[in-house]
Amino acid sequence: MEDQKQKLELVKKPTVNDIARVAGVSLATVDRVLNRRPGVRAVTVQKVQKAIDELGYVRDTAAANLARNRVYNFLFVLPDTDNEFVEALSTQIGEQSWDQFIERTRMTIKKVAPFDPQDIVEILDGVDGRDVDGVAVFGPETPSVRDAVKRVRDKGVPVVALVSDLPSSDRDHFVGIDNVSAGRTAAQLMGRFVHRPGKVLVLTGSRLARDHLERRQGFDLVVAEEFPHLEVVASVEGRDDPDLIYKMMPEIFETYPDLVGIYSSAAGNAGLVQFLSESKISKGLAIIAHELTPLSREALCRGTFDALISQDSGHIVRSAVRLLRATSDKVPFNRAQERIRIDIYLKENLPP
Amino acid sequence: MEDQKQKLELVKKPTVNDIARVAGVSLATVDRVLNRRPGVRAVTVQKVQKAIDELGYVRDTAAANLARNRVYNFLFVLPDTDNEFVEALSTQIGEQSWDQFIERTRMTIKKVAPFDPQDIVEILDGVDGRDVDGVAVFGPETPSVRDAVKRVRDKGVPVVALVSDLPSSDRDHFVGIDNVSAGRTAAQLMGRFVHRPGKVLVLTGSRLARDHLERRQGFDLVVAEEFPHLEVVASVEGRDDPDLIYKMMPEIFETYPDLVGIYSSAAGNAGLVQFLSESKISKGLAIIAHELTPLSREALCRGTFDALISQDSGHIVRSAVRLLRATSDKVPFNRAQERIRIDIYLKENLPP
């Protein structure tokens, strides 16, 4: 930090030429040391390294990429569902592909059967380190997926986990929100929005999905801690399937006539919205769902949903790309910029 | 869009050499046309332009910047207050300066007397187009400021308005949130959080600050529309001054004994927090304030504040820089990425 400050005063940054001059070697040798290539005597490496440190050299990535004509090829592995959030991710990848193309990076999407670890494993094992420079995976944290991710990384290909973390796999980075906190946030809103005592339902997706589990966990914690007037009943697993959810709703309301709130912590909101718009049950029921999508936005504006917990899909994609590039180039990245926020949306603060 | 899609299939992007070859001219001429420099016959321009269009050429900014050894010098004009949000902006500028330095951009801060248009005008009029490539201004929208901004732009120097918009000045961009929506958001939260009927106070900063006015406006609108149990009383102007605010509070509570909520729409929260922690009045009082800072964060965690409306200072600085660079280079930018969100923070979704 001190060194950096100092450097800012400098008129010019040192270049490879400066290093060569100071170390008394050729450009080629400097380059070899810089890129940790073999074929340089230890003493020479020392000399060069000394010059690098003294000068406070920082590689000009743009120039390097230009010289080597570098192109980054990144693979996005996404579940093949018509879930609106996954679609938003795909759309973002599509929309950003031109901007990224200009910045020397190509993005490819591969869709895999949802909730099917085997399919992901196959894709992952098919990754060729020669034509893929990084992989972003959105999938369940099963032992087989975990091992497949490890295998990809062993090939030297960086991997980031998207939306749902895969910590046990040693992925290079996680790009998404802290889902326990997201659940806690939903609970706080629920507790504040609902005045009368009653039961609250958590609609979840799959037991395999780490993100869903974490949300439920955070939700329960805060309701228990802060809102004694609410009681969270057993989760209902909707498998992110609108039809299934739609069909399950009547029975749920029969079982819990005193329902005062629903936390839809996964996808498949279309089923919920449809049911609510048909039956007039929703009166006085607080509903908090996840992800800003055209459907949920509409529901929020109509007052069917009361709040949305969301994560910015555009930011997620940009962040995944930046992290993959930084990892691939072994350069540092800006933590604060890569942090995905837990967005809260009310109808008042929707983006235009 | 169609063209771009097509381009993505291509193996390589066309370069200046391709244009030169296709147009049958030299590199130098291509460059002259590309950069709209004089000294090229109209017919030649046509030829080159045709080749550019045909090939779908897009300039490689990195290579261009390398060749011309471009450095961007940006000036940030900020009010000289100890207001925590302004400090956050300064801190961000400091923290990002190394990253930006690496990317060929230097940031300078100039502090001006707060709420004093004349001081800003002087700084702005002192801007020399030869050593400043862009200006980011956080200031009041007065006629003199507006005219000074116009003068800067007339010199060919891009200007972005920071946090508080200066639409009448024709600034190139506004980097900040929609403050009417921010006020609406605060009102929605207030209405949902407060159950019993009563009065709500809006603590504002200055009548000159466009952002404060807009927030108040949005707040009033939503309370009137949706929450008949609340009554917004006349604004109190705290001039972003903690001491002043602290001193005013007792009288306010005397005047409105049935206060149920406070919307602190400007700065100076320290005074409010101090008063509340000393008197035990705050019980059952909903308080919504602006900007996530160490102080407000602490107040939120302790339960003194109930929610925060915020804008990400890191994002604001990065966005200002990107917009200034894009404007300066006359290249397009990504709207979605530059949109500053209206963040809502509860104690549950605070960043680590």
Add this chain to the structure above:
DNA sequence: TTGAAAGCGCTACCAC
């Protein structure tokens, strides 16, 4: 009005 050539910071290939 136009073009040839050098050079930005870095990499890579081919000699020695």
Add this chain to the structure above:
DNA sequence: GTGGTAGCGCTTTCAA
């Protein structure tokens, strides 16, 4: 092991 040199895409003298 090491160095010379061409070249990435673009800009910028300097001559013609």
